[in-house]
Amino acid sequence: MNAQAATFDPSRVAHLTGRFAPVTEEVDEAALQVVGEIPADLDGSYVRNGPNPRFTPIGSYLYPIDGDGMLHSVRVSQGSAGYRNRFVRTPSLRAEERAGHALWGGVESLVTPGPEEVGPDLANTFRDMPDINVVRHAGRLLALAESGCPFLMSPELETLRKETFGGRLPAGITAHPKIDPVTGEMAVFCYALEPPFLTWSLIGPDGTVRRGPTPVAGADRPVMIHDMALTERYLVLVLAPAFFDIEAAMSGGAFIAWRPEEGTRVVLIPRDGGPVRWAHDDAFWLWHTVNAYDNAPDGDVVLEYVQWPSLTLGPAPLDAGSGTYKGLTRAVIDPVAGTLRRTQLDDRRIELPRIDDRMTGRPHRRSAVAADSGRTAGLLSGEYDALRWYDHRGSETASQTWNAGDLSVGEPVFAPAPGPDGGDSDGGYWMTFATDRTDGTSWFLIIPDQDPASGPVARVRIPVRVPLGLHGAWLPAEDDGATG
Structure with a gap:
């Protein structure tokens, strides 16, 4: 074990305590307490993934990157709800369960076990961490890592195998693929520490x-990219100046270096395989996109996202002194001129944006985010006490907010009401997990899209605390099927 591992004190890491603290108990509860009334037309499962170390971390812990994955599922049908949670049992997690303690350190510590601890196959390897997101595509439920192979999960949340897509994507994908609701095609990307980056x-x-994996021309350095967007023509990737520095990490320095002098680049990747287009601007960081779409007839691409002045990891940005604005932002990208025009739509501290997924790649009416109301002192990075909705139909972006009181809320996910397809209608519900800051109890909230500021029509009591963060998905029952 290296010196960093020996001196690391997990009790001093805020994101391992309180409302972010991991849970280890796996629970099945068929009938949950409901305050209010679950809409009778909701039939499906809300599933959320997030960092949840099975054992006390060693070496380092960097939220939200580090941790084991745990899926939390609320099954809703005929006005009632049940709950189940399961770890994503990767080979490294199974080895740690056999040992009874952590064997791998966090990404900043580079601590790995030797063959005497885990055998030759896992020795001196980095652990799999499918702890960021969960999606269902082509009947497969996938737990997704920041950059690596996802893990295939059963409908009952049991871990089946590492998913390499028939060996075609051996390096894996990142945590935020995008599914075209019209074609059913899923677009993915992957970054790496070695060429192709x-x-x-x-x-x-x-x-x-x-x-198969197609190198992006012009991406010549290892850079962190958390999310992407998709239009009918393009994959849209934002390359902020957050560069991986292995040499610095091995000598005790930062694994990720923020270099604002190099600015931020946006690349448009034609889905038909044509030449990529680049645009360049001053440095900014984004964790999550809202959506993107082609702006006919001028050929521009519109990208909406949540902007940060610099890379935010853990409790504070790496460069808190940057003057670049934050909040909900719209960028218009000219693929011919290579220019980028940004407009700030809201300057509040917000994150975890979502839309009706049926509008992915097309102009959307409404988006929702987790928000900081400004009423609650002591919120950590990644913690929010309100939900906020934006209406994008007029010349000005209108908004409305539900203040969650003593609840810290997570990402709002949209569940369409059953009926004719078409997307972006007022028929549906927003749902999220929330944890009470006064007693640590967790709830599943269901909020009507027609009047979201009125708050939940149903609050479902979860039998265990659900740690705050990160991403979830609504899985309609009619789409349930065998996992391939």
Whole structure:
């Protein structure tokens, strides 16, 4: 064990305590307490993934990157709800369970076990961390890592295997693929520490890889990219100046270096395989995109996202002195001129934006975010006490807010009401997990899209605390099926 591992004190890491503290108990509860009334037309499951170390971390812990994955599922049908949670049992987690303690350190510590602890296959390897997001595509439920192979999960949340898509994507994908609601195609990307540093791929609606890993021309350094956006024509990737520095990490320095003098680049990758287009601007960081779409007839691409002045990891930005604005932002990208025009739509501290997924790649009416109301002192990075909705139909972006009181809320996910397809209608519900700051109890909230500021129509009591963060998905029951 290296010196950093020996001196690391997990009790001093805020994101391992309080409302972020991991839970270790796996629970099945068929009938949950409901305050209010669950809409009778809701039939499906809300599933959320997030960092949840099974054992006390060693070496380092960097929220939200580090941790084991744990899926939390609320099954809703006929006005009632049940709950189940399960760890994503990767080979490294199974080895730690056999040992009874952590064997791998966090990403900043580079602590790995030797063959005498885990055998030759896992020795001196980095652990799998599918702890960021969860999606269902082509009948497969996937727990997703920051950059690596996802893990295939059963409908009952049991871990089946590492998913390499028939060996076509052996390096994996990142945590935020995008599914085209019209074609059913899933667009993915992957970044790496060695060439090729950035690749993209397309997976058909049947789950087969239509385009294998394709290097992105002009991506010549290892850079962190958390999310992407998709239009009818392009994959949209934002390359902020957050560069991986292995040499610095091995000598006790930072694994990720923020270099604002190099600015931020946006690359448009044609889905038909044509030449990529680049645009360049002053440095800014984004964790999450809202959506993107082609702005006909002028050929521009509109990208909406949550902007930060610099890379935010843990309790504070790496460069808190940057003057670049934050909040909900709209960028218009000219693929011919290579220019980028940004407009701030809201300057509040917000994150975890979502839309009705049926509008991915097309102009959307409404988006929702977790928000800081400004009423609550002591909120950590990644913690929010309100939900906020934006209406994008007029010339000005209108907003409305539900203040969650003593609850810290998570990402709002949209569940369409059953009926004719079309997307972006007023028929549906927003849902999220929330934890009470006064007693640590967790709730599942269901909020009507027609009047979200009125708050939940149903609050479902979860039998265990659900740690705050990160990403979830609504899985309608009619789409339930065998996992391939």
